[in-house]
Amino acid sequence: MLTNDIEILKKALERERKSRELAESFVEKRLRELYVSNIQLSNRVLTQEEFQNDLLDNLVDALFVIDFKGEILKINKEATKLLGLVNDLKINNISQFSNRNKKGIKKLLSKDNLENENEVFFYEFINEKNQKKYVNIKSKILVDSEKNPYAYQAIVRDVTDKYLLELKIQKQQQFEKFESQILKDLLKSNDIFTNAFDLVNHIAQFLNSDDCVIYGFINRKLVQLATTTTKLDANHIIKNKLSRSIDKGVVGRVVRSKKGEIINDTSKDKDYIIDDRYGLSEITIPVLFDGDIVGIIDSKHAEKNHYAKDKLATLSKISILISLYLKNSASELEKKLKEKELEATRNRLGIIFESYSDAKIIESKDRYIEFVSNAFLSLFNIPLEEHNQLIGLSCKIVWDNSKVFFLYENEFVSRIEEIVKNQEAVNDELLELKDGRFFSRSYNPIFLNGKLDGHVWTYRDVTLQINYDKSLEFQNTKYKNIIENINLGLMEVDNKDVVLSVNKAFCNMSGYDSNELIGKKAKDVLLKKEGIEIMNAKNTIRKNGIDDVYEIELFTKNRETKYWLISGAPNYNINGEVIGSLGIHLDITEIKTLIIKNENLISDLTESNIELSNYAHIVSHDLKTPLHSIASCVGWLKEENEDKLSKDSLEYISIINESIIDMDNLISSSLQFSELRSSKKENNKSETQLIVESVIMNIDINKIKTLSINILKPLPVIKLNNTKTKQVFQNLIENAYKYRDANKKSFVNINWEDKNEHIMFSIEDNGIGIAEEHFNFIFEAFKKLNNRTDSSGIGLSIVKKIIETAGGKIWVDSKLNVGTTFYFTIPR
Numbered sequence: 001m002l003t004n005d006i007e008i009l010k011k012a013l014e015r016e017r018k019s020r021e022l023a024e025s026f027v028e029k030r031l032r033e034l035y036v037s038n039i040q041l042s043n044r045v046l047t048q049e050e051f052q053n054d055l056l057d058n059l060v061d062a063l064f065v066i067d068f069k070g071e072i073l074k075i076n077k078e079a080t081k082l083l084g085l086v087n088d089l090k091i092n093n094i095s096q097f098s099n100r101n102k103k104g105i106k107k108l109l110s111k112d113n114l115e116n117e118n119e120v121f122f123y124e125f126i127n128e129k130n131q132k133k134y135v136n137i138k139s140k141i142l143v144d145s146e147k148n149p150y151a152y153q154a155i156v157r158d159v160t161d162k163y164l165l166e167l168k169i170q171k172q173q174q175f176e177k178f179e180s181q182i183l184k185d186l187l188k189s190n191d192i193f194t195n196a197f198d199l200v201n202h203i204a205q206f207l208n209s210d211d212c213v214i215y216g217f218i219n220r221k222l223v224q225l226a227t228t229t230t231k232l233d234a235n236h237i238i239k240n241k242l243s244r245s246i247d248k249g250v251v252g253r254v255v256r257s258k259k260g261e262i263i264n265d266t267s268k269d270k271d272y273i274i275d276d277r278y279g280l281s282e283i284t285i286p287v288l289f290d291g292d293i294v295g296i297i298d299s300k301h302a303e304k305n306h307y308a309k310d311k312l313a314t315l316s317k318i319s320i321l322i323s324l325y326l327k328n329s330a331s332e333l334e335k336k337l338k339e340k341e342l343e344a345t346r347n348r349l350g351i352i353f354e355s356y357s358d359a360k361i362i363e364s365k366d367r368y369i370e371f372v373s374n375a376f377l378s379l380f381n382i383p384l385e386e387h388n389q390l391i392g393l394s395c396k397i398v399w400d401n402s403k404v405f406f407l408y409e410n411e412f413v414s415r416i417e418e419i420v421k422n423q424e425a426v427n428d429e430l431l432e433l434k435d436g437r438f439f440s441r442s443y444n445p446i447f448l449n450g451k452l453d454g455h456v457w458t459y460r461d462v463t464l465q466i467n468y469d470k471s472l473e474f475q476n477t478k479y480k481n482i483i484e485n486i487n488l489g490l491m492e493v494d495n496k497d498v499v500l501s502v503n504k505a506f507c508n509m510s511g512y513d514s515n516e517l518i519g520k521k522a523k524d525v526l527l528k529k530e531g532i533e534i535m536n537a538k539n540t541i542r543k544n545g546i547d548d549v550y551e552i553e554l555f556t557k558n559r560e561t562k563y564w565l566i567s568g569a570p571n572y573n574i575n576g577e578v579i580g581s582l583g584i585h586l587d588i589t590e591i592k593t594l595i596i597k598n599e600n601l602i603s604d605l606t607e608s609n610i611e612l613s614n615y616a617h618i619v620s621h622d623l624k625t626p627l628h629s630i631a632s633c634v635g636w637l638k639e640e641n642e643d644k645l646s647k648d649s650l651e652y653i654s655i656i657n658e659s660i661i662d663m664d665n666l667i668s669s670s671l672q673f674s675e676l677r678s679s680k681k682e683n684n685k686s687e688t689q690l691i692v693e694s695v696i697m698n699i700d701i702n703k704i705k706t707l708s709i710n711i712l713k714p715l716p717v718i719k720l721n722n723t724k725t726k727q728v729f730q731n732l733i734e735n736a737y738k739y740r741d742a743n744k745k746s747f748v749n750i751n752w753e754d755k756n757e758h759i760m761f762s763i764e765d766n767g768i769g770i771a772e773e774h775f776n777f778i779f780e781a782f783k784k785l786n787n788r789t790d791s792s793g794i795g796l797s798i799v800k801k802i803i804e805t806a807g808g809k810i811w812v813d814s815k816l817n818v819g820t821t822f823y824f825t826i827p828r
Contacts (some may be wrong), residue, residue, distance in 0.1 A: 062156040070094040073151055082158055084127030134163040176315050178206045182318050196226030204228045212299040228632040249273040250284055255293050260285040260312050264305045283307040285315045321467040363455040367395040379459055407432045419443050435461045489585035497521045497539055509587050511557030526554045542570045542581045563592035631660045686722045695730045707737050708747040716759055718826045724802045731795040732822050736765035764821040772812040
C-alpha cells in the first residue's frame with residue numbers, strides 16, 4: 001500500500017516538474033520574442049530619428065527651434081554656417097548671441113511677427129565671422145499634441161548673393177540713367193555755361209546732396225560756373241561768381257594732384273576751408289582734358305562718411321564727357337574775360353590820364369600824337385575844343401609851337417630831340433618859363449618785344465615846390481644859425497653811432513673841433529668804460545623808436561671829467577625808418593658836484609645822528625646811575641637818622657627825592673624824544689580801539705577813581721604803528737589827568753570823525769584849561785606852564801612829532817577853567 005502511494009506521488013511530481021519546465025520554456029520563448037520585438041522597434045525608431053536628423057541637416061535653409069525662454073532646441077548645419085560659428089562653438093540660448101544680433105532676433109520672434117505664418121521677413125545682420133548677411137525669414141509657433149504652444153520655429157534662407165546682385169544691378173541702372181542724363185544735358189548746347197545749372201543739379205541729385213559746385217579752370221584760377229546754393233540772375237548766370245586759388249583747400253589739392261578725393265571727416269583734414277556752408281564730408285573730382293585740369297566738380301554733405309567710392313568712380317567717368325565741352329567753353333570764357341579786362345584797362349588808363357594832375361602826352365614810334373590829357377592842354381593854355389585837332393599831329397609842330405613859353409627856347413627843342421635819340425628814361429628835368437614858372441619834364445620810352453613802340457611825356461607845374469624849397473633852404477639856414485649859437489650841444493649820429501654833425505656849443509663843451517668828431521664813434525672819443533655800456537643800451541632802444549633823458553659821465557679833450565644830461569631821440573627818414581639818433585647835451589657838472597656834496601653831507605649827518613643816538617643812551621645810563629646812588633644814599637640817611645633830624649631837614653630830604661624823580665623823568669623823556677627822531681619804523685595799520693582800551697586798563701586805579709574816560713564810539717583802524725599810537729593816546733590821557741580840576745568830577749571823552757582824506761580824533765577834558773597865548777608854547781620840548789614834578793615838559797612835543805611824521809596835524813582848543821580839547825589827524 002505504501003509502495004503504491006509512493007509511486008503515485010513520484011508520478012505526480014514528475015508530471016508537475018514537466019509541466020513547470022514546459023511553462024518556463026514558454027515564458028522564456030515569449031520573453032525572447034518580446035526582447036527581439038523590442039530591439040526591432042527600437043531600431044525602427046532610431047532609424048526614423050536619424051532620418052529626420054539627416055533630413056534637417058541636409059536642408060538648404062537654416063532651421064532654428066527656440067522655446068519661449070530663449071533655449072535653442074534645434075539647429076541644423078546651415079544655421080551654424082549662417083551664424084558663422086567656428087571651432088565647434090555651440091549656442092544653447094539666444095542670450096549667447098552678440099548684442100548687435102540679439103535685439104533683432106527677439107524682434108523677429110515677437111508675437112506681431114508670428115501671427116501670419118505665411119509672411120516672409122527680410123533681415124540684415126552681422127554674423128560671428130563679421131560677415132554681413134541678408135536673409136529671408138519665415139517663422140511659426142510649434143504646438144504639442146494638446147495644442148499648447150511650446151516653441152518658435154524659424155526657417156532662414158540666405159539671400160545675400162541674390163540681394164547684392166540685385167543691388168549691383170540697381171546701382172548699374174542708376175549709374176547708366178545718371179550718365180544718360182548728363183549726356184542729354186551736354187547735348188543741349190555746345191556752351192556748357194548754358195547747361196551748367198542743369199548739370200550741377202543732376203550731379204547733386206545723384207550724390208544725394210544739396211551742395212554742389214562746378215568750377216572752370218581759367219587764368220590759373222577756379223571760377224564758379226554753376227552751383228546749387230548761389231542765386232542766379234534772369235539768364236541763369238551766377239550773380240557774383242566766386243574764384244578760388246589753387247594753392248589752398250581740398251579743391252586746390254585735387255587741382256595739384258589731378259586725382260579725385262573723398263573726405264569722410266573734414267574736421268580732421270588740415271586743408272579743409274570752412275566757407276558759408278560747413279560740411280563734414282566732401283567729394284572732389286578733377287575734370288581733365290589731355291591730362292590738363294580744365295575744371296573741378298565739388299560737393300559737400302553735412303554728415304560724415306556720406307560719399308561712397310562707387311560715386312567717385314562714376315563721377316570720374318562722367319568728368320571725361322564734361323571735359324571736352326568745358327575745355328571749349330572755358331577757352332571762350334577766358335578769351336571774353338581777357339577782352340573785357342583789356343577794355344577795362346583801357347578805360348582805367350583813360351580815366352587815370354584824364355584825372356591825373358600831371359600833363360600827359362603819348363606819341364607813336366613815328367613821333368605822331370596819339371593821346372593828350374586835358375591837364376596838358378590846360379598847362380600850355382590850349383583850348384579844350386582843339387583836343388581832337390592835336391591827335392595825329394606831328395610832334396615837331398607841337399613842340400615848336402610850345403617853345404615860346406620857355407626861357408631857353410632853342411634848348412627846349414634840342415633837348416627833346418636828344419632825349420628821343422637816347423631812348424632812355426628821364427625823370428624830373430627842371431624847365432624855367434618866361435613868366436617865372438617852373439615845369440618838371442619826364443620821359444619814358446615804350447618798348448614792345450624789344451623794339452621802340454612809343455613815347456610818353458609828363459609835364460608838371462612845380463613852381464610852388466621850387467619856391468617852397470627856396471623858402472625851406474632859407475629856413476634851414478636860419479635854424480642852423482640858431483642851433484650853432486645856442487648853449488646846448490647838439491649831435492647827430494647814425495645807427496652805428498658814427499657822428500654825422502655837431503654844433504658849435506657841443507665843440508665848446510667837449511673841447512673838440514667838429515672835424516675831430518665827424519666820422520668817428522662818439523663813445524670811443526668821449527666816454528669812459530661805464531659810459532660806453534650805457535650808450536650801447538641807449539642806442540638799442542633808440543632803434544626801436546624810444547626817446548629818453550639820461551645822465552652820463554665823460555672826458556673832455558683835456559681829460560677833464562664832466563657830467564652831461566642828454567636828451568636822446570630817434571632820427572627818422574622820409575619813410576619813417578630810424579636812421580640814427582639826435583642828442584641834446586647840457587653840462588650839469590656844477591649841479592652834479594653840488595649833489596655829490598649834498599649826498600656826502602647827508603651821509604655825514606646820518607652818521608652823526610647815529611652817534612648822537614648812541615650818545616643819548618650812554619648819557620642816559622651814566623646820568624641815571626649816580627642819580628640812583630643819590631636817591632639810595634638819601635633814603636639810607638633818612639632811615640638811619642629820621643628820629644634825629646629836624647622837621648626842616650626832613651623837608652629838605654623830601655625836596656631832594658622829588659628833584660631826583662623829576663630828573664629821572666627828564667632823562668627818560670629826553671631819551672624817548674631822541675629815539676622818536678631817529679626811528680624809521682614803518683607805520684603799519686593798528687587797531688586803535690584795542691590800544692586805547694589797553695592804555696585805560698594800565699592807568700593807576702587811583703587815577704581811574706578821580707577821572708572818567710569815555711570812548712564815545714568804536715575807534716577805527718589807522719595807518720600808524722602800535723607803539724606810536726599808544727604813545728599818542730597815553731600822553732594825551734595822562735595830560736588830561738595831570739591838569740584836571742579838583743573841584744569838578746573830571747572826565748575825558750575820546751571821539752573821531754571821517755574826513756575822507758584823513759581821520760580826525762578829539763581828546764576832550766573838563767580840566768583847568770589853557771590860555772590862548774600858550775597854545776603853541778605847550779608843544780615845544782621841555783616847556784611847562786607850571787613846575788609840576790610829575791611832568792617832564794616833553795610829552796606833547798613827542799605827540800606832535802609822531803603825528804606830523806605820519807603826515808597829520810595836531811592843534812588845541814581850550815578855555816581857562818572850562819576845559820581843553822586836543823585835535824589831531826591821521827591820513828588814510
